[in-house]
Amino acid sequence: xxxxxxxxxxxxxxxxxxxxxxxxxxxxxxxxxxxxxxxxxxxxxxxxxxxxxxxxxxxxxxxxxxxxxxxxxxxxxxxxxxxxxxxxxxxxxxxxxxxxxxxxxxxxxxxxxxxxx
Amino acid sequence: xxxxxxxxxxxxxxxxxxxxxxxxxxxxxxxxxxxxxxxxxxxxxxxxxxxxxxxxxxxxxxxxxxxxxxxxxxxxxxxxxxxxxxxxxxxxxxxxxxxxxxxxxxxxxxxx
Numbered sequence: 001x002x003x004x005x006x007x008x009x010x011x012x013x014x015x016x017x018x019x020x021x022x023x024x025x026x027x028x029x030x031x032x033x034x035x036x037x038x039x040x041x042x043x044x045x046x047x048x049x050x051x052x053x054x055x056x057x058x059x060x061x062x063x064x065x066x067x068x069x070x071x072x073x074x075x076x077x078x079x080x081x082x083x084x085x086x087x088x089x090x091x092x093x094x095x096x097x098x099x100x101x102x103x104x105x106x107x108x109x110x111x112x113x114x115x116x117x
Numbered sequence: 118x119x120x121x122x123x124x125x126x127x128x129x130x131x132x133x134x135x136x137x138x139x140x141x142x143x144x145x146x147x148x149x150x151x152x153x154x155x156x157x158x159x160x161x162x163x164x165x166x167x168x169x170x171x172x173x174x175x176x177x178x179x180x181x182x183x184x185x186x187x188x189x190x191x192x193x194x195x196x197x198x199x200x201x202x203x204x205x206x207x208x209x210x211x212x213x214x215x216x217x218x219x220x221x222x223x224x225x226x227x228x229x
Contacts, residue, residue: 031214034187042206042219044160050214091160097214104213106151
């Protein structure tokens, strides 16, 4: 168990460019979540997956955002045509359902810090 | 809509003092509540998970209580140390597979 891994840790991009982040959850975890956190605030939910199925998307997730978890393992979050307001920490979490022997405790990665200039 | 509030937003105590951090939520129909620690620029570290059927959880110097009827949880940290300085976040889940709803956090500074 190596924990939740996120890459890259930091990303600086110019406004209008596309960026993609990757999250590798704890290996047996079936749920994967994406959150966004701005300075001084608690994380806000963006979207989550059960295995490969995307089950819920927040209203925060505009059309410029897309997330995938193609084989129910790692996930990617892409932001197209980035704006300065997208600057934030993007956090990934994973958990294991009780039906699979877990307790639904969420474990977070170290996050990807995005700066749009 | 579930809302989670943490007061105060910041707290400063001398080393050795016990810390009491508060978390309140508006909808008592929760599935579980989780406390996290976050160091500056880092991700979240899970401290304690309290299931809806539980009243408290303990881990070392940490103890968290849950009172669903009043919509409150309290995190106690005994004999604080400078290394406890961090932001503490609470979050609630309303269903098994559902998202976490976070409070804004309490930023703690423990002075040597």
